[in-house]
Amino acid sequence: MSLVSFESFALVFISLIVYYIVPIKHRWLVLLAGSLYFYARSGIVITAVMAATAFIAYYGAILIEKDREKSKKILIFSIVLILAVLVCTKYLFGHLISFAHILIPIGISYYSLSLVGYLADVYWKKDSAEHDFLRWLSFVAFFPKILQGPISSHKVTGRNITGENRFVYENVCYGLQRMIWGLFKKLVIADRLGLWVSTVYGDLEGYGNSGAFLIVTMFASAVQLYMDFSGYTDIALGISEMFGITLEENFERPFFSTSAAGFWGRWHMTLSGWFKDYLFLPLSRTSAVKNASRKMGARFGADARKKTMITICSAVVWLATGIWHGAGVNYMVWGLYWGSIIIFSSIFEKQINGISRILHINTDAPTWKLFRMVRTVSIFAFGRMIATQPSLHEVRHIIRAVIKEFHPEHLSYIKYVYLSGYDFVMLAIGLITVLVISILQERGMKVRECIATWNAIPRWIFYAFSLTVVLLVGVYGSGYDTSSFAYQFF
Amino acid sequence: MEPRGDKKIKIAMGITAVFVTAALFVLFWHVLWYMLVDDSENYTRITLHEFYEQENIDYIFIGASHVRNGINPQVLDKELDADTFNLASSSQTIDISFLMLKEAVARFSPKHVYIDLGYRMAQEHFNARTSMTPSYLMTDYMKPSLRKTMFLIGKSDSDTLVNSFLLARRNNEDIINIEKIRENIQKKNSDDYKNYAYPEHAEEGYAGKGYTATPLHITEDVYCELKEDFVSEDNIDPAYFEEISKIAAYCESKNIPLSFISLPISSYRLLGYEGYDGFDEKIREAAGQYGVSYTDYNLLKEEYWADDPRMFRDSAHLNTDGAAEFDRLLARDILEGLPEDAFYGSLAEKNSASLPEFRGILYSNDGDIKCDIIQSGDTPLEYRVSLADGADNILISDWDTITSFSVPMEKYDLPLCIETRAGSGPVREYTLHIGDDVLDE
Numbered sequence: 001m002s003l004v005s006f007e008s009f010a011l012v013f014i015s016l017i018v019y020y021i022v023p024i025k026h027r028w029l030v031l032l033a034g035s036l037y038f039y040a041r042s043g044i045v046i047t048a049v050m051a052a053t054a055f056i057a058y059y060g061a062i063l064i065e066k067d068r069e070k071s072k073k074i075l076i077f078s079i080v081l082i083l084a085v086l087v088c089t090k091y092l093f094g095h096l097i098s099f100a101h102i103l104i105p106i107g108i109s110y111y112s113l114s115l116v117g118y119l120a121d122v123y124w125k126k127d128s129a130e131h132d133f134l135r136w137l138s139f140v141a142f143f144p145k146i147l148q149g150p151i152s153s154h155k156v157t158g159r160n161i162t163g164e165n166r167f168v169y170e171n172v173c174y175g176l177q178r179m180i181w182g183l184f185k186k187l188v189i190a191d192r193l194g195l196w197v198s199t200v201y202g203d204l205e206g207y208g209n210s211g212a213f214l215i216v217t218m219f220a221s222a223v224q225l226y227m228d229f230s231g232y233t234d235i236a237l238g239i240s241e242m243f244g245i246t247l248e249e250n251f252e253r254p255f256f257s258t259s260a261a262g263f264w265g266r267w268h269m270t271l272s273g274w275f276k277d278y279l280f281l282p283l284s285r286t287s288a289v290k291n292a293s294r295k296m297g298a299r300f301g302a303d304a305r306k307k308t309m310i311t312i313c314s315a316v317v318w319l320a321t322g323i324w325h326g327a328g329v330n331y332m333v334w335g336l337y338w339g340s341i342i343i344f345s346s347i348f349e350k351q352i353n354g355i356s357r358i359l360h361i362n363t364d365a366p367t368w369k370l371f372r373m374v375r376t377v378s379i380f381a382f383g384r385m386i387a388t389q390p391s392l393h394e395v396r397h398i399i400r401a402v403i404k405e406f407h408p409e410h411l412s413y414i415k416y417v418y419l420s421g422y423d424f425v426m427l428a429i430g431l432i433t434v435l436v437i438s439i440l441q442e443r444g445m446k447v448r449e450c451i452a453t454w455n456a457i458p459r460w461i462f463y464a465f466s467l468t469v470v471l472l473v474g475v476y477g478s479g480y481d482t483s484s485f486a487y488q489f490f
Numbered sequence: 491m492e493p494r495g496d497k498k499i500k501i502a503m504g505i506t507a508v509f510v511t512a513a514l515f516v517l518f519w520h521v522l523w524y525m526l527v528d529d530s531e532n533y534t535r536i537t538l539h540e541f542y543e544q545e546n547i548d549y550i551f552i553g554a555s556h557v558r559n560g561i562n563p564q565v566l567d568k569e570l571d572a573d574t575f576n577l578a579s580s581s582q583t584i585d586i587s588f589l590m591l592k593e594a595v596a597r598f599s600p601k602h603v604y605i606d607l608g609y610r611m612a613q614e615h616f617n618a619r620t621s622m623t624p625s626y627l628m629t630d631y632m633k634p635s636l637r638k639t640m641f642l643i644g645k646s647d648s649d650t651l652v653n654s655f656l657l658a659r660r661n662n663e664d665i666i667n668i669e670k671i672r673e674n675i676q677k678k679n680s681d682d683y684k685n686y687a688y689p690e691h692a693e694e695g696y697a698g699k700g701y702t703a704t705p706l707h708i709t710e711d712v713y714c715e716l717k718e719d720f721v722s723e724d725n726i727d728p729a730y731f732e733e734i735s736k737i738a739a740y741c742e743s744k745n746i747p748l749s750f751i752s753l754p755i756s757s758y759r760l761l762g763y764e765g766y767d768g769f770d771e772k773i774r775e776a777a778g779q780y781g782v783s784y785t786d787y788n789l790l791k792e793e794y795w796a797d798d799p800r801m802f803r804d805s806a807h808l809n810t811d812g813a814a815e816f817d818r819l820l821a822r823d824i825l826e827g828l829p830e831d832a833f834y835g836s837l838a839e840k841n842s843a844s845l846p847e848f849r850g851i852l853y854s855n856d857g858d859i860k861c862d863i864i865q866s867g868d869t870p871l872e873y874r875v876s877l878a879d880g881a882d883n884i885l886i887s888d889w890d891t892i893t894s895f896s897v898p899m900e901k902y903d904l905p906l907c908i909e910t911r912a913g914s915g916p917v918r919e920y921t922l923h924i925g926d927d928v929l930d931e
Contacts, residue, residue, distance in 0.1 A: 464515040
């Protein structure tokens with residue numbers, strides 16, 4: 001079951017009514033029932049796998065808290081078990097068994113990280129173990145986030161999900177607004193761009209002789225992913241907000257980033273945050289990394305010590321990030337690609353700044369900032385191309401076309417991507433709308449709060465109009481698969 | 491703690507917000523419908539308007555387009571001295587027929603209901619299972635009701651649900667077509683539209699009470715059409731029979747006399763597809779199972795209904811003359827009943843009693859174009875088939891008793907010359923044209 005379907009919207013609507021009718025103490029049970037129904041619609045077996053994995057973390061955390069002496073062993077054992085389920089279902093079954101799709105629990109990559117983070121937090125005494133399994137399950141299986149995140153931390157949102165949430169009119173309004181905004185990004189923009197991207201990448205024989213058009217498609221693919229994934233996140237956060245639950249933000253206008261590292265501080269923030277908290281920092285405290293850094297520091301100075309630590313930890317984190325996205329070689333290459341860029345820019349930060357000074361570049365100028373933003377988006381778009389291709393063969397094919405077959409006149413191929421003039425007009429309007437809103441948000445404007453200050457009638461007109469626009473011009477219905485999200489298979 | 495008064499005001503505001511927003515949403519979609527949907531030529535819009543305006547309906551006829559072209563209530567009103575109404579629509583499926591039956595019974599007390607169950611209806615059901623368009627022809631103009639809502643929810647899948655309720659969504663691409671929007675608004679503002687005037691065309695015109703008249707008839711005495719998928723006795727959808735049983739049970743519960751009928755279509759079409767008798771027998775069995783009569787007017791003997799191509803606009807639809815003649819016969823059957831021996835027992839029996847005559851060809855895309863020869867009677871005719879390629883003629887068959895032949899794909903648009911003779915009888919010549927529709931196959 002997808003989050004964008006009539007069935008799931010009906011589930012949200014019914015759950016919302018029941019949620020606020022039942023006594024406040026038992027409201028979390030409504031969410032648990034709704035979440036289990038939502039998940040079970042995708043398969044009973046995978047629901048059992050999800051519940052069993054949740055139980056490992058639940059019981060492991062209790063044991064960690066109970067027996068502090070053996071807590072490290074229990075932690076490692078529990079994490080190994082959780083990762084074993086992830087590796088077996090997603091990586092091994094997915095490649096070895098033809099009917100694996102019925103065994104791969106949807107959202108397993110997301111909730112597995114959440115569970116590992118919880119165990120680590122309990123071990124480090126940053127969080128306390130949940131002793132009520134049903135409450136714990138309602139956190140793990142919370143349906144807006146289970147398919148595609150955000151990768152929630154129990155210490156941040158766990159008790160919010162199972163807590164006593166009163167009906168707040170503003171929450172429902174804000175949540176609805178955000179949900180419509182997410183649908184707008186997904187149905188009006190992402191799914192249109194999706195048609196374009198899948199047409200081109202699906203026929204590299206036909207489009208492979210046009211480097212210019214492939215470059216434009218790379219950017220289209222990057223924007224598609226952002227609209228799709230951030231659209232999903234908006235829908236998930238909007239639904240949660242209607243229930244009075246605040247999930248972690250996952251995006252903060254990443255295309256305004258001026259550096260690769262800055263980009264990952266704004267893109268899929270819960271994933272990069274997770275890797276920072278639960279892999280980068282613990283790794284940097286290990287004796288092996290400390291020793292290596294110390295040796296480099298003794299030889300080349302204090303700066304080298306810091307850079308060695310960053311290089312080792314970043315390399316491991318980015319390799320892990322690549323593998324988390326998928327088992328293919330191209331995902332590992334993608335991870336190394338990002339890792340190299342971030343490590344390089346971190347190590348040579350001073351030298352890069354020095355070059356800017358030599359060239360008398362005014363780094364505060366808006367044009368320089370714009371250039372850096374375009375550069376960052378370009379890096380992202382290229383990385384996205386690596387990740388979306390079925391193998392490195394296609395990646396090589398595209399790179400060769402970009403270098404050797406760059407024919408600007410081939411930009412006219414845009415006529416053949418199954419989008420009509422109407423679709424391009426809708427795309428342009430959609431993209432301009434998102435751009436304007438993003439600029440306003442970047443300047444500190446809180447758009448939803450601003451709308452909330454409007455008088456009732458204009459506000460209600462706005463709600464009805466927004467929903468009408470999404471339903472009128474969104475891409476869905478016969479021949480379109482709106483239920484699929486670009487990031488749900490990671 | 492929030493003061494109680496404030497809380498009440500907030501709740502009232504919340505409820506008002508929901509209702510006002512919902513009302514505005516409906517208003518926006520109505521405006522969009524006004525701008526984007528051109529239904530000025532939709533005859534069902536006028537049919538249902540007329541239907542709701544009726545004071546009384548005695549006899550109701552329901553079915554697909556061949557009923558719409560075949561039942562002229564003006565003729566029947568006069569012959570039966572009663573109020574009749576034709577609730578048929580293009581590609582109508584049996585479930586829509588049932589919906590229309592319920593809509594009629596909810597408003598009137600019909601003396602008798604006639605529902606067409608002939609081959610065309612089963613064919614429509616077979617073809618239209620995945621499309622909601624045939625339903626929309628009627629539901630778009632039905633008055634709001636729980637019956638209509640439940641039908642649309644039940645029949646729409648997740649892909650079509652929005653289109654079923656938010657009509658403008660179907661034409662969303664026109665939102666940037668200012669010229670089209672202006673044109674639509676002009677049409678909707680016209681007196682003709684507001685007064686439900688009958689749109690008139692040379693080929694076909696709405697003639698009132700659900701009847702669509704067409705003066706056209708085929709130019710040759712033979713047909714040349716694309717072969718369609720055929721519903722045989724083996725692949726009739728079980729859901730089709732389920733609907734039949736529901737209709738029968740419904741009419742019984744409401745105490746409304748019901749008859750199933752099959753309006754005439756050309757013997758060319760019936761002979762062109764094997765298994766008509768098996769299909770007809772299954773329908774007869776199903777009707778009999780529920781105690782409802784089934785009359786197949788295709789089996790009428792020549793003295794009652796001659797299979798004359800001039801009575802048809804195409805192989806499946808009667809023209810104005812054909813409808814008038816058939817309706818007089820139907821009225822006679824309703825009032826007096828036709829004698830039992832007016833009908834053959836089967837199409838095979840009817841065909842055996844017929845003279846050998848060439849009826850036409852059914853073509854299909856088989857790499858090349860495969861043409862099946864359709865003829866009546868048991869004695870095979872001899873055929874000479876050629877393609878007229880400028881001054882040259884490409885001979886395909888030279889006086890042979892063939893049942894099919896092939897035309898090279900690249901030559902499909904050349905005139906097809908067919909000469910026929912029975913033994914030493916006179917030679918008859920026909921010139922046929924294979925349609926471009928063969929390329930879509």
